[in-house]
Structures are given as structure tokens and as C-alpha cells.
Amino acid sequence: EPxxxxxxxxxxxQMGQEVILRCVPISNHLYFYWYxxxxxxxxxxxxxxxxxxxxxxxxxxxxxxxxxxxxxxNFTLKIRSTxxxxxxxxxxxxxxxxxxxxxFFGSGTQLSVL
Amino acid sequence: xxxxxxxxEMTATEGAIVQINCTYQTSGxxxxxxxxxxxxxxxxFLSYNVLDGLEEKGRFSSFLSRSKGYSYLLLKxxxxxDSASYLCAVRDGGAAGNKLTFGGGTRVLVKP
Numbered sequence: 001e002p003x004x005x006x007x008x009x010x011x012x013x014q015m016g017q018e019v020i021l022r023c024v025p026i027s028n029h030l031y032f033y034w035y036x037x038x039x040x041x042x043x044x045x046x047x048x049x050x051x052x053x054x055x056x057x058x059x060x061x062x063x064x065x066x067x068x069x070x071x072x073x074n075f076t077l078k079i080r081s082t083x084x085x086x087x088x089x090x091x092x093x094x095x096x097x098x099x100x101x102x103x104f105f106g107s108g109t110q111l112s113v114l
Numbered sequence: 115x116x117x118x119x120x121x122x123e124m125t126a127t128e129g130a131i132v133q134i135n136c137t138y139q140t141s142g143x144x145x146x147x148x149x150x151x152x153x154x155x156x157x158x159f160l161s162y163n164v165l166d167g168l169e170e171k172g173r174f175s176s177f178l179s180r181s182k183g184y185s186y187l188l189l190k191x192x193x194x195x196d197s198a199s200y201l202c203a204v205r206d207g208g209a210a211g212n213k214l215t216f217g218g219g220t221r222v223l224v225k226p
Contacts, residue, residue, distance in 0.1 A: 033213075043157065043201065043216040056213055091156055102147065103214065105156035 002026045004106035006092050012112045013082055021077045021109045023092030032075045033093040033103065034067065036060070043091070049075065082113045116140045118217035120202050125223045126192055134187045134220045136202030147214060148176050148187045149201040157201055161187065189222070197224045 005024045013019050025032050034046040047057040049067055066078045075094075079086055089110050093103040117139045126132040138146070145164040149157035163169055163178035163185060175188040187200055199219040206213055 035214075042218045043203075043214075045213050045215065048213055102159040102162060105158070107156050 002104075004092055004094055004104050006090075006106035006109050008109060009107065010110045010112070012114065015084060015113055016081050019079050019082055019111065021079075021090050021092075021111070023075045023077075023106055024073050025075055025092065025094035026104055027073070029094035029096050029104070031055075031095045031097065032067075032069070033095075034077045035091045035093060035105075036088040037091065037108075038088045046077075079111075082111075084113050087111055087113045116204070116206065116215040118202055118204060118215060120200075120217045120220045122218065123221045123223070125225060128192055128194060128224055128226050130192050132189045132192060132222060134189070134200050134202075134222070136185045136187070136217060138183050138185070138202070138204050138217075140183075140204050140206055140215065142206040143180065143204060145205040146176075146178055146185050147203045147205065148174075148185075149203060149216075151199045151201055151219065153199075160200075192224045194224050194226070197222060 007022045011019055032049045035043050036046055037043045045058050047061045047067055048055045064080045068076050089108045091108045092106040095101045095103050120136045124132055147162050148160040150160050151157045160174055161169055161176040163176050166178055166180055168175055168177045173190045178185045189196055199221045201219045202217040203214040
């Protein structure tokens, strides 16, 4: 079965550094997402992306965050200046469309900000 | 705002049945999803309801009542591998995107 792949699986960074989390969505999917899950807390929506632009974003997704689809396969999340509270598991997800379609999640990138 | 409530934890015996309830108050509604999440792993899709009633898929069934803002996930013939967190999530029906709002998850522990 096709799957969403994410790299790296773990990322350790110093506070204030920039990080880029990478994702390869399923090839025929048109909608892409980032969610995060702080340890022991609920999964939270960050951003959705369609047709090369952000379609929706949450309050968490401030100007320190950006997303990009630099080519036909990759989808990235950049955090410009990481904070301690950015430490979380970041999940990329994709779906074929928005109607009655489930999200397929990647296995996540565990980000630790020291 | 969005509010999704589900119990924090449930314990059941192998071979038994467990029902996980979820209530929601959301500004929009365009479907309710149940996901399974093993510790340290990604959520995996279990079921989807958009109309009232019961959806059955093997050992798992999910029910929805839109007028009551209520859903449940029923797990039958429990197996040890069913020990996981079960996440209730509502799609809010935005014009674009597939934003899901998740509940806090119900951790199910299956005992021998």
C-alpha cells in the first residue's frame, strides 16, 4: 500500500536554529497537511496545502512556520527559529481530495529543541 | 470553537467488547473519523461516519448521531494488539482542505 514518508525520523536542534522537516506524500494525492503532537497531548492541525498554496492554517502556524512544495514530490515544513515549545512529533499527511476522504499520515518526525 | 470529549483510558479483557464514546461541539461538521494510534507511531484510519447510523468494518464498528453530537467506536473480540489510543476527530467542513480536530484520545489497555 502506498504510504507517506517523512525524514528524518528524529531531529535534535538548538533553540533559535532553523529546521526543515521533509515529507513525500502519496503520489496521486492533491491535499497535504502538517499536524503535530506534543508528548501526551492531542494531535493538532497546523496547516493544509492545495494547488501550491496554503488553504487553511491554525493559530499555531505563525510567521515562524512556512511550508513549501519545492518539486513534484516533496512537501516541507520549515521552522525559522525554533523554540523549546516546538518540541513535538510532527506528522505529515495527505489525501486524494477533501470529500469523504481519509487522511494518510506519515510516521512522523520527532523534533527535540534543546 | 471546537470541543471533542472522549474518556482518557479504558481497560478490557482479551476477547471482550469495548465501546469508546465521543461527544463533540464544533462550529461545522462534515464527518467524524476514528483513528488508532500505537505509542510513538502515526494515527491509522479506522472508520468514517458522515450520516447517522452504524458503519461496520470487521471487528470495528462506529456509530454517529449528528443531532446529539455523539459517536462511539465499538471494538469486538478484543486482541492484545488492540491496545492503543483511539482518536475521535471531526472534520469541520471548511471550503478547502481536510482539517481534522482531534479529541485527546482514549487509551485502551487489553489484558489477558
